Amino acid sequence: MKQVYNFSAGPAILPEAVLKKAQEEILCYKDTGISVMEMSHRSKEFKDIILEAENLLRELMGIPSNYKVLFLQGGASSQFAMVPLNLFRKSCKADYVNTGRWSQKAIEEAKRYGKVRIVASSKEENFNHIPSLDPSSFDEGADYFYITTNNTIYGTRYTTLPDTKDVPLVADMSSNILSEPCDVSKFGVIFAGAQKNIGPAGLTVVIIRDDLIGQAMDITPTMFNYKIHVDANSMYNTPPTYSIYIAKLVFQWIKEQGGLEAIAEKNREKAKLLYDYIDSSSLFKGTVDKKDRSLMNVTFVLPTKELDAAFVEEAAKEGLMNLKGHRSVGGMRASIYNAMPIEGVQALVGFMKVFEEKNI
Numbered sequence: 001m002k003q004v005y006n007f008s009a010g011p012a013i014l015p016e017a018v019l020k021k022a023q024e025e026i027l028c029y030k031d032t033g034i035s036v037m038e039m040s041h042r043s044k045e046f047k048d049i050i051l052e053a054e055n056l057l058r059e060l061m062g063i064p065s066n067y068k069v070l071f072l073q074g075g076a077s078s079q080f081a082m083v084p085l086n087l088f089r090k091s092c093k094a095d096y097v098n099t100g101r102w103s104q105k106a107i108e109e110a111k112r113y114g115k116v117r118i119v120a121s122s123k124e125e126n127f128n129h130i131p132s133l134d135p136s137s138f139d140e141g142a143d144y145f146y147i148t149t150n151n152t153i154y155g156t157r158y159t160t161l162p163d164t165k166d167v168p169l170v171a172d173m174s175s176n177i178l179s180e181p182c183d184v185s186k187f188g189v190i191f192a193g194a195q196k197n198i199g200p201a202g203l204t205v206v207i208i209r210d211d212l213i214g215q216a217m218d219i220t221p222t223m224f225n226y227k228i229h230v231d232a233n234s235m236y237n238t239p240p241t242y243s244i245y246i247a248k249l250v251f252q253w254i255k256e257q258g259g260l261e262a263i264a265e266k267n268r269e270k271a272k273l274l275y276d277y278i279d280s281s282s283l284f285k286g287t288v289d290k291k292d293r294s295l296m297n298v299t300f301v302l303p304t305k306e307l308d309a310a311f312v313e314e315a316a317k318e319g320l321m322n323l324k325g326h327r328s329v330g331g332m333r334a335s336i337y338n339a340m341p342i343e344g345v346q347a348l349v350g351f352m353k354v355f356e357e358k359n360i
Contacts, residue, residue, distance in 0.1 A: 005344035007334045008322035009152050009297060010175070010195040015339040018249045029245075036245045041238050049245050050234065056251035060260055063184050063207060070206040070226070071234040071244050076102070076174045076193035078224070079204065080109035083170055083189060085220040087144045087212060088114040095119045095142050095167070100127040100151040101328065102172060113217065114143070126329065127154040129289035133162050144168045144188060150176035152196075153326040155299035155333065156292045161186055168212060176296050177205070178254060179338060180264035188212050194243060196296070197338050199250050203243035254338065263338055270336050270345045271295045277349045283356040287331060301331030302359075308332065311355055318351050320344075 006013045029036045032045050039046050054069045063069065072078070083106075084094065092114035096107050098121035110116045117139060120131035138145065145164040150157040152175040161169065168188025177192040184190065184207060194203035206226070214227045222228055228236050257263055275293060278286045278300050287299045302308050308331055312324045325331040336345055 002319055004319040004321055005340070005347055006321050007336070007340070007344075007348070009326075009333060009335045010193070011201045012196050012335055012337050013339040014199070014246070015250065015253045018246065018253050018339075021249050022246060037242045039241060041235055041241050046241060049241075049248055050239070053244055053248035053251060056248065056255060057205070060178065060251060060254055061182055061184055061207075066210045067184060068208050068210065068213065068226075068230050070208070070229050071239055071247075072204045072206055072229060073202065073240055074204060075201070076172055076191060076204055077105065079172070079191040079206065080106040081112075082206075082224045082226065083144070083146070083191075084110040084113040085224050086216045086226050087168065087170070087189070088217055089143055089215045091115075091141045091143055093117065093139060093142045094144050094146060095139050095164075096146045097121070097131065097133065097148075097162075098123055099130055099148055099156060100154050102151070102153075102174070103146070103148045106146060106148070106172065110146075113219075117142075119145075122156075127151060127156065128287055130156055130158055130292045135163055138162070138164060138167065140165065140167065142167050144170045146170045146172075148172040148174075150174075150179075150294055150296055152297050152335070153328060153333075155288045155294045155297045157294040157296070159292065168209070175335075175337075176294070178260065178263065179267050179296055181260045194247060196335075197250075199246040200243050202240040203247060205247075266342065267295045267336070267338065270340065270342050271298065273342070273345050273349060274298050274334060274336070277352060281352070281356060283360055284352060287329065296335060296337055298334045298336060299325060299329065299331060300334075301325075305330065307359060310359075314355065315348075315351055318347075320348055320351055323348075 026035055095117050098118050107116055120133050122129050122131045145167050149171050170189045171187055173190050174193040175196045178197045188209050190207040192205050195201040213230055216225045278284050284300050315323050323332045325333040
């Protein structure tokens with residue numbers, strides 16, 4: 001089969017080694033005689049899988065002992081409601097930074113349960129940068145402060161975290177979790193949909209500090225109460241068992257690569273290769289302020305929409321798949337998550353050079 005490189009923003013590329021291991025075990029996990037897909041979540045075998053997944057994630061991210069790790073369903077979008085329902089405890093106020101579609105959705109959801117203040121936004125510039133933050137403007141009485149650390153659609157990321165002092169910092173890390181080292185102790189809550197750097201869609205990882213558990217609003221549905229899931233070790237109901245199994249394999253793979261320091265070095269190398277070419281090109285143009293460029297999602301455009309469409313079509317014929325940009329920004333988007341090998345980025349840059357020579 002022809003080599004294909006999948007630049008999809010998500011569901012996204014998975015490590016080939018992980019897929020091969022899953023293929024090897026798909027009919028029979030170890031000596032159980034059954035697939036993980038048919039395995040009871042109450043069985044000893046699955047309890048071992050989910051425990052190993054948690055322990056690996058704790059090791060990779062250096063998660064302190066006073067944080068719980070949850071494996072939930074509902075996607076990151078469910079967290080837009082779970083966060084305010086569980087963290088609106090005192091003032092029922094929160095500060096949000098608006099950096100794109102997903103933070104906007106989170107803001108609208110949080111407004112249903114309390115008072116939301118947008119402390120900064122890059123909306124007027126179509127979210128092409130991370131807005132400057134003035135700590136003196138932060139509400140010291142807020143129940144939490146919310147950011148989206150990487151913006152998949154627009155190709156931006158935080159390079160410096162806001163100093164929120166005693167106000168818990170909440171982060172949607174769906175598209176850059178595990179891409180580089182992260183000091184978990186700086187956050188009150190971290191959550192991430194799995195389908196970028198963790199595994200297949202259907203799983204959401206939540207990392208939450210102990211003191212933020214157990215004070216949910218009275219109106220909180222049972223399934224949206226963090227304490228319910230903490231007390232049941234993520235198995236209050238049937239969890240997404242196969243997605244957790246694949247996540248465990250991905251965590252193992254990251255560890256085998258040398259952990260997050262090694263992964264970050266590879267990610268920086270891939271991003272630099274692509275950004276350097278875009279910056280040197282007479283045809284392609286980046287869409288993001290250089291200081292805020294994402295390591296995971298590289299966005300760029302050509303002079304016309306017709307050329308954009310031609311590029312995406314011709315790239316697909318060369319095995320460079322899913323490069324079309326999000327409809328809200330157009331152009332192209334190359335998502336180069338952890339599992340994207342540098343050979344894929346090299347192939348993309350090589351094709352871009354050929355395309356430029358033909359169309360300059």
